[in-house]
Amino acid sequence: MKISYKEKVFGFTLLEILVVIVIVSLFFSTLIVSYFFIVKKSLETMKDSKNLYNYTNVIYNLENAVKCSKNIKIDNSKNFSTLYLYTYCGIYKGFSKEVFFVKDNTLYVYAYPYEFGDIFFYDEKKAIKLIPITNFRAKFITNGLIKFNVNNKHFIVPILIK
Secondary structure (H helix, E strand, C coil), X not given: CCCCXXXXXXXXXXXXXXXXXXXXXXXXXXXXXXXXXXXXXXXXXXXXXXXXXXHHHHHHXXXXXXXXXXXXXXXXCXXXXXXXXXXXXXXXXXXXXXXXXXXXXXXXXXXXXXXXXXXXXXXXXXXXXXEECCCEEEEEEECCEEEEEECCEEEEEECCCC
């Protein structure tokens, strides 16, 4: 009995199987790398979004505190302004004293729930850390307006309570 090599053979060669494995591996490795890239970018976007939310929230609270303030003092003797005020719209409900100051390139607020003692007194240990900052300046434009420069963003806040 002779075996003929001319008979039709069904199946795949080793080379064909290896080519398919390489192509499938390339596809899945590209898919995995894309997935990790997208996850990394999403996490960065979430972090940036949280930072923007915190920054906006701090500016909003600062504006509200100034708008409803009864007595404001600004100290521009250092590299950054220090803002001392008594306000009705601060961290605490009702009348409170708040001091916005910068320490180690971070904006802090010291709040006390009612008018107590000297307006220029504040305890750095009890202050609340707000946001990293590169620039914080405040100055009176007129009797009822204060101009702020926070991280090189300028805005003007009216004082509503006279």
